Structures are given as structure tokens and as C-alpha cells.
Amino acid sequence: MKNINQKSDNYRAELFLMGGTEDQNWVQDLPYTSCVPAKKNKLLQQLEKFSSILQYLKKEKPSMVISVDTKLIRVCQLCRHFIKPKFPIVSWIHFSLFNEPLVNTKLLPYADNHLCISSGIAKQMKSLGIHHSNLYVIYNPISYIEKIVPRPQGTTKFIYIGRVQMERQKRLQDLLTALSQVDGNWHLDVYGDGEDADSCKRLSEKLGIYDQITWHGWVDNAWKSIHEATALLLTSAYEGLPMVLAEAISRGVYCISSDCQTGPEDLIQDGINGELYQPGNLKQLQSILQSVVTGKELPDQRSMKESIQFMYANSYYAHLQRDFARILDKWNAK
Incomplete structure (x- = not known):
């Protein structure tokens, strides 16, 4: 206002x-x-x-x-x-x-x-x-910022920013399950907290990926703490307009998101700034994550920033x- x-x-x-x-x-x-x-x-x-x-x-x-x-x-x-x-x-x-x-x-x-x-x-x-x-x-x-978050060399760094919910809206269960089937050198940083944080940690342990995840808890302005990132992940069942996707794209960070109602389809352009998968299709999500870990060529980061010029x-x-x-x-x- x-x-x-x-x-x-x-x-x-x-x-x-x-x-x-x-x-x-x-x-x-x-x-x-x-x-x-x-x-x-x-x-x-x-x-x-x-x-x-x-x-x-x-x-x-x-x-x-x-x-x-x-x-x-x-x-x-x-x-x-x-x-x-x-x-x-x-x-x-x-x-x-x-x-x-x-x-x-x-x-x-x-x-x-x-x-x-x-x-x-x-x-x-x-x-x-x-x-x-x-x-x-x-x-x-969203404010335009000059900063670009660089991609790490020799490894894949996934990030998640938001409430930690096993199911319901955010569906971290889907994210953890899909990641457990991804081979290669990857790490997930989770910025956020919620009532299901302990349950999600136990699930990651059960799936054998606990050591590949850092649970940062709630962080005021998580982007100040993110110095490298390959892709931001969002597995929501529904949204309004997920601004975390816009925040990531404005920093040149590739986005992988469920094509849930509503919002992701307005922000993510396939091959330009990210990819969408059908909500609940964990095989499709796993395949996208695997392709990134195995070295899929990602778009130019400055071009990604320009893809949301309208915002x-x-x-x-x-x-x-x-x-x-x-x-x-x-x-x-x-």
C-alpha cells in the first residue's frame, strides 16, 4: 500500500x-x-x-x-x-x-x-x-535485485523454504520420498519450521537420507543465509501465488515445483526458469531431480531473472x- x-x-x-x-x-x-x-x-x-x-x-x-x-x-x-x-x-x-x-x-x-x-x-x-x-x-x-545466487561446483544443492508439513499443504513427505530415490552427490537445505518438523526428520532417517539434509529451522530472511543453490523445490498440494518461487527466480535459482492450484504455472516456464511436475507423481519428480543431479544443463541465470519481468x-x-x-x-x- x-x-x-x-x-x-x-x-x-x-x-x-x-x-x-x-x-x-x-x-x-x-x-x-x-x-x-x-x-x-x-x-x-x-x-x-x-x-x-x-x-x-x-x-x-x-x-x-x-x-x-x-x-x-x-x-x-x-x-x-x-x-x-x-x-x-x-x-x-x-x-x-x-x-x-x-x-x-x-x-x-x-x-x-x-x-x-x-x-x-x-x-x-x-x-x-x-x-x-x-x-x-x-x-x-517483487523487488528487482542484482544479486545472483551462484550454483555450486561438483555437487547439487537443493533448497526448500517454507513451513515444514508432512502432508497437508506443503507435502514434505513427497519431497523426502522422491529424494530418497535420487542417486549421486546432492544435499538439501531446509529453511523453515512447523508442527511436523520432528516427523519429517524421522522420515528422512527412515529413508536413509538424514545425513544429506540440513534442517536450519526458522530463519529470518533465509536468502541472506543462502550462498549457493542449484534449485529450489516446492511440493505443495495447493498455493495462492507461491512467492518463494518468484524470490528464487529473481536470484537466478532454478525451480522445481508441483503444478498445483494455483500459481506455479504463472511463474515457471519449462526450460526457461524451471520445471513443473504433476502433484503426487513422485516418479516424475524423482526423474526431474535425478536429471539435475546427473548434470542436466540449466538455463542462463540472468535470463531466468528476466523471465518474471511482469512481477x-x-x-x-x-x-x-x-x-x-x-x-x-x-x-x-x-
């Missing part, structure tokens, strides 16, 4: 935080208003929330309201009946729609337009009956402002 305010003379963005925030660091220097309901009774809480949003919208007279919460989409739509001038309501969901319990897909049609962080989410929106003309695929921004900040915010203008033009033409 800070970038929107800094990079545009046409738009001023402000946050409304229902329930407030425990971590004040991320809202430093951001214009925001928060509401923490005082009532303990659930019905009274809902009325208090509705009243606070209604009063806020009446006061601010927004040109557009963007919501990352499906429940608040409906609340804003109800509030709009009591406010002039009217404004478009835009959803901005950051998860795969059918895998996140917090997303109530029945409430999405109450938004007039939808910002989609991946083409997969746009497809999911269409499957709900939302017209393609109301969908805007914008992705997420770098300057391109991203120019695209976002164009979509804001399109949404407002369409609304004002009604």
Missing part, C-alpha cells in the same frame, strides 16, 4: 483493520484505521462491526473499496445501500479459493470486480460463474494502476 501511495499521483490508499493488529511493525508509516469490537455477545459484535464500517465509509467517501476478506465484501455491499456516492467493491483474495477455510466462495459474487493474484484463481472465479470481464489478474510484486515493482504497479483505472471507468460509465 505504501508503494501505491508513493508511485501514484492518482490514488491514495488507506487501510481499515477490523479487529486491529497485534504486530504494529507492518503498519508503521501506513495510513490506517482499526476497529476492535468491545462487545462480547456475538450478535452485538456483528452490529458493532457493521456500524463501524458504515461510519468509516460515510466519512471517507471512497472511490473504490478493496477487501481481502469475503465476509467483509458482503458487509461493504450492505453498507453501500446507505451511502452516496456509490463505489465499486473489489475482492483481492490471496489463497486458492477451494482450499482455504477462511474463503467463503458464496460471498464473492457480492463484489463487483476481482483482483486475482494468479491465473488459477481467475479460473476458479470463472467456475463460480463470475464473468471474465470482472476479473483482473495482477499477480504480486518487478515498476511493471507491477503500472499494471495495477491501469486496472484500477479500468475498474473505475467501468463503474462510472454505469
Whole structure:
């Protein structure tokens, strides 16, 4: 939001935080208003929330309201009946729609337009009956950095960055099982922690690959600790837009990822910056990993960095402002 305010003379963005925030660091220097309901009774809480949003919208007279919460989409739509001038309501969901319990897909049609962080989410929106003309695929921004993480010589270094989950979303079980069938000189560095960390370590021991893995635990800004890497691995069952892939590609690191819903297909171009495998197809994953270990020629790292040009900040915010203008033009033409 800070970038929107800094990079545009046409738009001023402000946050409304229902329930407030425990971590004040991320809202430093951001214009925001928060509401923490005082009532303990659930019905009274809902009325208090509705009243606070209604009063806020009446006061601010927004040109557009963007919501990352499906429940608040409906609340804003109800509030709009009591406010002039009217404004478009835009959803901005950051998860795969059918895998996140917090997303109530029945409430999405109450938004007039939808910002989609991946083409997969746009497809999911269409499957709900939302017209393609109301969908805007914008992705997420990433900073351009000059640094390239060099590839090690004489060995293969795989890296994993994220929550450590045996199954569920991240499926480290698939990663460890596939790696256990890869011959040659390789090592895996795991940056992240989670409730299944001990279970994953025990599985790696059972599979006979424990000594080929370094479990770093949670590391603040893992990329500062990564000095060499051959490829980043992602075995997720689902995502929204896995920014860890973009972070890797922006540093010239090859990516091997499941082609899960949603996001990887937008970032990985086969033979250009990485490879995709079908989720759950461990034989295919093992074959890809083996080809890298046995010396498959990987793409030029600087060309890889350029392959996600559309996500770098300057391109991203120019695209976002164009979509804001399109949404407002369409609304004002009604």
C-alpha cells in the first residue's frame, strides 16, 4: 500500500483493520484505521462491526473499496445501500479459493470486480460463474535485485523454504520420498519450521537420507543465509501465488515445483526458469531431480531473472494502476 501511495499521483490508499493488529511493525508509516469490537455477545459484535464500517465509509467517501476478506465484501455491499456516492467493491483474495477455510466462495459474487493474484484463481472465479470481464489478474510484486545466487561446483544443492508439513499443504513427505530415490552427490537445505518438523526428520532417517539434509529451522530472511543453490523445490498440494518461487527466480535459482492450484504455472516456464511436475507423481519428480543431479544443463541465470519481468515493482504497479483505472471507468460509465 505504501508503494501505491508513493508511485501514484492518482490514488491514495488507506487501510481499515477490523479487529486491529497485534504486530504494529507492518503498519508503521501506513495510513490506517482499526476497529476492535468491545462487545462480547456475538450478535452485538456483528452490529458493532457493521456500524463501524458504515461510519468509516460515510466519512471517507471512497472511490473504490478493496477487501481481502469475503465476509467483509458482503458487509461493504450492505453498507453501500446507505451511502452516496456509490463505489465499486473489489475482492483481492490471496489463497486458492477451494482450499482455504477462511474463503467463503458464496460471498464473492457480492463484489463487483476481482483482483486475482494468479491465473488459477481467475479460473476458479470463472467456475463460480463470475464473468471474465470482472476479473483482473495482477499477480504480486517483487523487488528487482542484482544479486545472483551462484550454483555450486561438483555437487547439487537443493533448497526448500517454507513451513515444514508432512502432508497437508506443503507435502514434505513427497519431497523426502522422491529424494530418497535420487542417486549421486546432492544435499538439501531446509529453511523453515512447523508442527511436523520432528516427523519429517524421522522420515528422512527412515529413508536413509538424514545425513544429506540440513534442517536450519526458522530463519529470518533465509536468502541472506543462502550462498549457493542449484534449485529450489516446492511440493505443495495447493498455493495462492507461491512467492518463494518468484524470490528464487529473481536470484537466478532454478525451480522445481508441483503444478498445483494455483500459481506455479504463472511463474515457471519449462526450460526457461524451471520445471513443473504433476502433484503426487513422485516418479516424475524423482526423474526431474535425478536429471539435475546427473548434470542436466540449466538455463542462463540472468535470463531466468528476466523471465518474471511482469512481477518487478515498476511493471507491477503500472499494471495495477491501469486496472484500477479500468475498474473505475467501468463503474462510472454505469
